Amino acid sequence: MSEGQIKKFMYVNRKAPHGTVYALESLEVVLIAAAFDQDVSLAFMDDGVYQLKKGFNTKGIEVKNFQPTYRALDDYDINKLYVEKEALEARGLTQDDMVVPVEVMSRAEIGKLMETQDVVLSF
């Protein structure tokens, strides 16, 4: 593999925040990935859409609030965030509930996009 090669990485997030560590540690991978100048996109499916629900207040559970980090992604040129339409609908959420600008897509559309990736990582 040649130096400077750009691959398409998709990070698939399907788990709710706080109950398990996956949301936070997935975000840590994405931030590191930004430094590698790869083509990065994030897909939020199933309970993963809860990761972007506005208004986290984690004081009561005494856990660091990592939600501001999603707002910082744009500074790292990570701005391809796709949210599953069916998942929002099944959870009484809309695009307005999301903490950052996202593109809402059907599962099938996310599936098509997934097919175009070089690496798909799921946490």
Added chain:
Amino acid sequence: MDIGILINEGPYTHQASDSAYLFARAAIEKGHKVSRVFFYHDGVNNSTRLTEPPQDDRHIVNRWAKLGQEHSIDLVVCVAAALRRGIKDENLAPGFRISGLGQLIETGIQSERLVTFGD
């Protein structure tokens, strides 16, 4: 073919590490190269030399170490995830090394496939 592996769960609780090991062994038997196994989340617990399973059980840590040494597999434990969980150089099994998440991204870039095992 050069195949990378990501393991997101610890030993003995989830099957992930067992499945990954059997997959890696089969890949090597078929003549493929497993260049790196990256341990993340609770997967970092696969690397502690303090692991002592009962005699009649498989030793998940040791068999990774052995496979790694025999086939020059780079067994990388994520530093941030490891420190959170009390995994440090002093309790690391032979063959493993602690490094950054960049190693995972690098594996994604350099290997031809990346297979994830987790919960």
Added chain:
Amino acid sequence: MLHIVNKSPQDRNSLDTCLATAQPGGALLLIEDGVYAATNGNAAAGKLTQAMGQLKVYALKADLEARGMADRVLEGVNLVDYGGFVDLVTEHATCQSWL
């Protein structure tokens, strides 16, 4: 691409989401607790059979055997060993584990 599902369809929605997302022409490999979906009488068997029109469906034999389910594999499911798992990974350009 290759889709890998390792969760029982009665425990998690991984299989449902995978089937709704996977594009025609791909492959689905069931491993670990995911293999229960590939057995006769399982409530998910119908949707798995339906998916076979668009996806090739495989299940890891060792996981079926370990769970005492190898004698009731759904028709149309191809059984593979770990070597077959490796082949599926190398034959497809990408893989996604529906964790």
